[in-house]
Amino acid sequence: MVKWFVSLTLLLVGITMFAQGDDTFDASSVSGVLNSEQQTVVPLAINLLDFAILDVEPDPGARVDMGGIPSSLEAGMAISSGFGSNGLVDESLYLNFSARGNGQQYVVRAYANMPIPDEVQITVVPIPEITGNGEVGTAVSDPVVLGTFGSEEVIITGIGSGYTGNGYTGYKLRYEVIASGGVSLDPSFEIIYEIIAQ
């Protein structure tokens, strides 16, 4: 039995030697004593940037069309009554970002590029559907009422080094628009998202 064990062990060693071929080599114990083997080491210096980038998908074409005349609108009632108690809702856009923090943390803020009429209220809440990895932060739990420049609203905090995944993944953006009057937004109206150091 012992002889068989020794034979089997030797066979496995032999097979391992052949299986490794000459594409790889066990360089863990190169002594330099043999004329046939030598080893030296040279460092590789790596200098990377901290960064944070984001976009809204689909990119290009991140656009939401809301409004029109709802079929349930009753003559004599406010137009918004036809959109239900939550107003207009859209969940077609996704926020993607990548960041390297090295201890630095980032937040995502949102705001409109122009004043929003008093008769219109726009809220947004990011819903995590992460397929990436790392410290991708925490979204606010309640919808945030958007303002304009100067009153930016933080919607995601605690982003470190991580990435959300690209495309229809990351943070789904749930918009709700409530219009109490017949006011429309300007065609150039935009919602701006930015990722900045916390």
Place this chain on the structure above:
Amino acid sequence: MKIFRMRNILILFVASCFVNAGAQVGELLPGQLVVSGSVSVNQDVNDILGNEAGLDDKVVNADSTIKLEYTLNAQGGPIGLNSTQMCSNNIYLYRVYLHSNAPNDIMVEAQTLEGSGTAIPPYPLGPSQATLYPGAATYDASPLPDRTLTSSSASFVEIPNDAQFAKKIFEFVGCRTQIPINFRVTSGVSAPNNSSVDIYYTIVGSLLQ
């Protein structure tokens, strides 16, 4: 009886592997592996702008002035042969393996172009050089492999961060100098800003068949 005969064959087979391996490397003459120059990766804003938001950080080319060379030692004594003469008279196959101690979120790749570097003595030999290096001239006239460099791949090859599986990047026949090695690095977002990774160069010589 059959079992014992088979066992003996297995032992002989394995033993011959060791004997062959020893014979291939035991008769080589001593030489010097020299890796000069430096290599660094410096990510700039343009590298970041090329990234897609939502994805991990991506590849950055390294600035490499690394040059590898291997020549045989001069031989003293009454005959006295310099390194080039030793390289002319003793031509071996050399395989170059690389590995690193990079952390898991940094992938290092290396590449050496086919035929790069300079053969010692020159290859092919000119008519006047053939008389200076008769050993190399005789070798070049034989059917043995050319004194040139063969790259493992036309593209970059991943360098493992495991010494037990150092990866062959190229091999060459005869002494050779000024072999350039290019690098590139793919770093995850979790990689630190500034770090240093040790690249280990291992050369393994063997007799040509």
